[in-house]
Amino acid sequence: xxxxxxxxITRIEGHSRVSIHLDKSGMVQDAQLHVTQFRGxxxxxxxxxxxxxxxxxxxxCGICPVSHLIAxxxxxxxxxxxxIPETAERLRRxxxxxxxxxxxxxxxxxxxxxxxxxxxxxxxxxxxxxxxxAHSPQLARDGVQLRKFGQExxxxxxxxxxxxxxxxxxGVSNPLKAEDRDAILKMVPxxxxxxxxxxxxxxxxxxxxxxxxxxxxxxxxxxxxxAKDDGGLAFYKGWIRIVDADGxxxxxxxxxxxxxxxxxxxxxxxxxxxxxxxxxxxxxxMYRVGPLARLNMxxxxxxxxxxxxxxxxxxxxxxxxxxxxxYHYARLIEILFSIERIEWLLxxxxxxxxxxxxxxxxxxxxxxxVAEAPRGTLIHHYKINPNGLIQTANLIIATSHNNLAMNRGxxxxxxxxxxGRVVPEGALNRVEAVIRAFDPCLSCSTHADGRMMxxxxxxSSDGELINEVNR
Amino acid sequence: MTKARVATVWMDGCSGCHMSFxxxxxxxxxxxxxxxxxxxPLVDLKEFPLEVDVAIIEGSVSSEEDLEKLYHVRSxxxxxxxxxxxxxxxxxxxxRNPFDLDCVLRRGYEENADVNRQVPxxxxxxxxxxxxxxxxxxxxxxxxxxxxxxxxxxxxVVSELLEGRTPELAGQCRFGx
Amino acid sequence: xxxxxxxxxxxxxxxxxxxxxxxxxxxxxxQENNIFIPTLCHIDGLQDIGACRLCLVExxxxxxxxxxxxxxxxxxxxxxxxxxxxxxxxxxxLEMLFSERNHICSVCVSNGHxxxxxxxxxxGLTHISVPYLHPKLEVDxxxxxxxxxHNRCILCTRCVRVCxxxxxxxxWDLYGRGVDTRVVSDLKQPWGESESCTGCGKCxxxxxxGALVEKGRSAGEMTKRGQFLPYLTLxxxxxx
Numbered sequence: 010x011x012x013x014x015x016x017x018i019t020r021i022e023g024h025s026r027v028s029i030h031l032d033k034s035g036m037v038q039d040a041q042l043h044v045t046q047f048r049g050x051x052x053x054x055x056x057x058x059x060x061x062x063x064x065x066x067x068x069x070c071g072i073c074p075v076s077h078l079i080a081x082x083x084x085x086x087x088x089x090x091x092x093i094p095e096t097a098e099r100l101r102r103x104x105x106x107x108x109x110x111x112x113x114x115x116x117x118x119x120x121x122x123x124x125x126x127x128x129x130x131x132x133x134x135x136x137x138x139x140x141x142x143a144h145s146p147q148l149a150r151d152g153v154q155l156r157k158f159g160q161e162x163x164x165x166x167x168x169x170x171x172x173x174x175x176x177x178x179x180g181v182s183n184p185l186k187a188e189d190r191d192a193i194l195k196m197v198p199x200x201x202x203x204x205x206x207x208x209x210x211x212x213x214x215x216x217x218x219x220x221x222x223x224x225x226x227x228x229x230x231x232x233x234x235x236a237k238d239d240g241g242l243a244f245y246k247g248w249i250r251i252v253d254a255d256g257x258x259x260x261x262x263x264x265x266x267x268x269x270x271x272x273x274x275x276x277x278x279x280x281x282x283x284x285x286x287x288x289x290x291x292x293x294x295m296y297r298v299g300p301l302a303r304l305n306m307x308x309x310x311x312x313x314x315x316x317x318x319x320x321x322x323x324x325x326x327x328x329x330x331x332x333x334x335x336y337h338y339a340r341l342i343e344i345l346f347s348i349e350r351i352e353w354l355l356x357x358x359x360x361x362x363x364x365x366x367x368x369x370x371x372x373x374x375x376x377x378x379v380a381e382a383p384r385g386t387l388i389h390h391y392k393i394n395p396n397g398l399i400q401t402a403n404l405i406i407a408t409s410h411n412n413l414a415m416n417r418g419x420x421x422x423x424x425x426x427x428x429g430r431v432v433p434e435g436a437l438n439r440v441e442a443v444i445r446a447f448d449p450c451l452s453c454s455t456h457a458d459g460r461m462m463x464x465x466x467x468x469s470s471d472g473e474l475i476n477e478v479n480r
Numbered sequence: 481m482t483k484a485r486v487a488t489v490w491m492d493g494c495s496g497c498h499m500s501f502x503x504x505x506x507x508x509x510x511x512x513x514x515x516x517x518x519x520x521p522l523v524d525l526k527e528f529p530l531e532v533d534v535a536i537i538e539g540s541v542s543s544e545e546d547l548e549k550l551y552h553v554r555s556x557x558x559x560x561x562x563x564x565x566x567x568x569x570x571x572x573x574x575x576r577n578p579f580d581l582d583c584v585l586r587r588g589y590e591e592n593a594d595v596n597r598q599v600p601x602x603x604x605x606x607x608x609x610x611x612x613x614x615x616x617x618x619x620x621x622x623x624x625x626x627x628x629x630x631x632x633x634x635x636x637v638v639s640e641l642l643e644g645r646t647p648e649l650a651g652q653c654r655f656g657x
Numbered sequence: 658x659x660x661x662x663x664x665x666x667x668x669x670x671x672x673x674x675x676x677x678x679x680x681x682x683x684x685x686x687x688q689e690n691n692i693f694i695p696t697l698c699h700i701d702g703l704q705d706i707g708a709c710r711l712c713l714v715e716x717x718x719x720x721x722x723x724x725x726x727x728x729x730x731x732x733x734x735x736x737x738x739x740x741x742x743x744x745x746x747x748x749x750x751l752e753m754l755f756s757e758r759n760h761i762c763s764v765c766v767s768n769g770h771x772x773x774x775x776x777x778x779x780x781g782l783t784h785i786s787v788p789y790l791h792p793k794l795e796v797d798x799x800x801x802x803x804x805x806x807h808n809r810c811i812l813c814t815r816c817v818r819v820c821x822x823x824x825x826x827x828x829w830d831l832y833g834r835g836v837d838t839r840v841v842s843d844l845k846q847p848w849g850e851s852e853s854c855t856g857c858g859k860c861x862x863x864x865x866x867g868a869l870v871e872k873g874r875s876a877g878e879m880t881k882r883g884q885f886l887p888y889l890t891l892x893x894x895x896x897x
Binding site for chain 2: 026049051074115137139150275438
């Protein structure tokens with residue numbers, strides 16, 4: 010069978026390759042994503058004291074370390090069996106939202122905006138942030154500023170931008186100082202302005218991408234995300250909720266029961282596992298997570314500007330928004346929400362309290378922690394012995410939830426844009442762009458022991474390699 | 481003025497060093513006047529080009545693919561920079577080293593899986609028994625430890641290299657910083 | 658205070674004229690004169706054993722390098738505390754310490770408060786040129802309040818000495834030889850089952866790395882308080 014390989018996929022966070030298989034007539038039959046990195050966190054943590062987990066597990070990912078800090082610390086809170094102080098929870102939320110902003114800004118501006126601004130078919134040599142800066146200095150500067158806003162909040166709270174050790178079992182290690190709160194509040198107006206400006210710009214771009222919107226992993230599927238009791242947008246805690254493509258709630262469960270509903274499958278050709286909704290089986294139990302899932306599911310965001318945008322977003326399609334191209338759009342709305350929410354949290358009563366940590370020894374031998382990472386729902390699950398040493402760990406990472414959907418989206422895009430053996434570069438870029446829309450974080454998802462490069466191989470029906478692109 | 485040809489490469493790391501590279505913020509855009517990023521996860525050129533002036537590598541050597549790539553990069557690069565603790569010491573990835581590789585893989589793909597329990601072997605690179613630092617395989621010209629090294633430190637290193645100087649880092653950085 | 662029966666000696670350290678009592682070590686005199694000599698197994702208040710060899714210095718007229726912590730001053734001695742040769746040896750010692758166990762500074766509870774890490778920075782060590790051994794080592798968390806993590810132990814024996822000399826319990830000792838040497842409690846029992854351990858925690862606070870730590874500390878949170886030792890020693894001596 011002829012196969013096209015794109016290797017490595019670029020402008021994504023991690024190592025992967027794609028292979029596209031053609032039939033005898035040269036039409037695309039199937040496309041697969043191969044994640045090529047594996048690191049072994051579920052093993053290497055064994056025997057370590059559980060209170061080291063947040064900092065250790067944060068090293069799964071340098072892009073969303075705060076989500077790992079939070080999911081891990083929440084699993085540890087469960088081991089301590091404590092309820093952490095309210096102020097600590099709010100401070101954790103602030104840092105987490107700051108990370109949502111910086112990670113979404115990375116995805117939108119640094120990785121994807123070259124496609125939006127310069128075009129999917131533009132010269133690959135300039136299709137990057139520097140190309141954007143040359144063409145639209147304002148857009149590039151906005152991206153830098155917005156990401157900086159998120160990173161600076163993380164630094165102010167935790168002492169460093171990447172891998173702060175500030176979120177700990179039982180709470181956070183240091184309270185917020187008044188001058189630091191004020192410093193963050195001072196940065197809010199500019200960030201809000203950038204977020205709104207970018208949304209306006211992007212909405213205008215949408216009409217140039219009708220074709221992409223139509224075929225970028227655009228199909229009915231279930232969606233999974235955290236949700237509050239009242240259906241509001243949740244990043245820090247809530248039910249794990251599964252809804253179908255029509256918006257009907259299929260299931261609602263607590264994080265600690267995740268194993269009853271979420272299974273993990275392995276394919277021999279990728280280090281990235283494929284979680285699925287157990288009652289539907291594998292692979293029928295495909296669902297999507299991340300910004301699109303969250304906004305589809307959310308009855309409201311809970312902040313004024315984001316709620317206005319959410320209402321407009323809902324108008325895109327008749328029921329749920331199904332095209333994965335709209336992940337980008339959802340990301341911008343979540344940035345807006347996060348900025349508004351951070352401002353609200355910083356102004357909330359008691360945010361400067363000194364009481365930010367609960368102390369205890371291990372009181373439970375099993376703990377599950379969950380958080381909405383920028384890319385979707387993240388689960389950490391630890392079992393310890395009575396001395397507090399990790400016996401087993403299981404991690405389900407946001408990106409892996411989307412594995413099945415990404416593979417299906419790949420096939421959809423490849424079928425649409427690749428016709429025969431001669432494949433234009435722009436078509437391959439679209440194959441990558443559908444992956445990029447999901448903003449997969451492959452350093453995360455291959456926590457188990459690996460890494461991912463993007464390599465697209467095109468194979469002919471008799472198995473001959475006819476085209477190969479490495480990224 | 482000819483611009484320096486700079487590449488960044490990501491091996492077995494968490495991408496935190498690349499994020500710290502981006503944390504140079506506006507300074508990164510300013511550097512574009514003096515350098516071309518000719519290969520990087522951030523740009524779309526898929527082949528590591530010939531005659532690269534500076535290659536900055538994040539991550540340890542953990543798979544056969546990493547190793548192949550490292551030799552390839554070394555052969556085409558003048559100055560090779562080992563960026564961050566994973567590249568310099570093998571850091572967290574090396575925590576799997578005391579375990580048998582089979583056990584590590586089985587943990588991920590058999591014990592922690594429900595369907596098709598199997599260790600992936602097709603289209604994925606074989607893992608090396610141990611994650612190891614770059615300089616155990618190739619000559620490294622500049623070592624920048626840190627988890628991750630700060631954006632300021634990275635900016636200093638890149639600026640010095642662009643000026644044709646070897647950055648003096650002794651006492652400026654530490655493991656785990 | 659010790660009865661002052663010692664004679665006064667004069668010597669040169671790095672070209673500075675120094676006065677000292679004849680029962681003092683080179684390290685004592687250097688520290689009194691604010692001259693930095695790196696140390697690791699030495700800690701004020703405990704007997705010196707010259708184990709880590711980081712404090713090696715050059716003495717004029719001798720080819721041998723001598724450990725400053727256990728070498729007494731002599732009249733007219735000329736000491737050099739820093740030279741390319743010394744730097745080379747000191748770095749090599751640190752590199753071997755780093756390579757022998759699993760020191761993952763980034764996720765260690767002592768990150769930022771570790772003497773080994775600090776010395777590597779001070780001596781300009783940017784990488785370890787010898788291959789890492791990556792041994793499989795135990796974490797002993799059986800004690801209710803403390804943890805012994807052999808991955809981070811450098812066998813300086815400060816814990817052994819403080820427990821013996823100051824606490825008088827002698828819970829800790831060394832077991833095995835060479836690279837297989839381990840610090841063990843009692844007769845190689847889990848720490849939590851030790852009958853001699855009084856639970857005083859002195860060993861934890863003299864430990865230069867994250868090998869002995871308080872339970873419940875997260876990354877970078879374990880700060881050590883070793884300053885109590887000289888006072889304890891002094892008080893004991895006065896009482897005798």
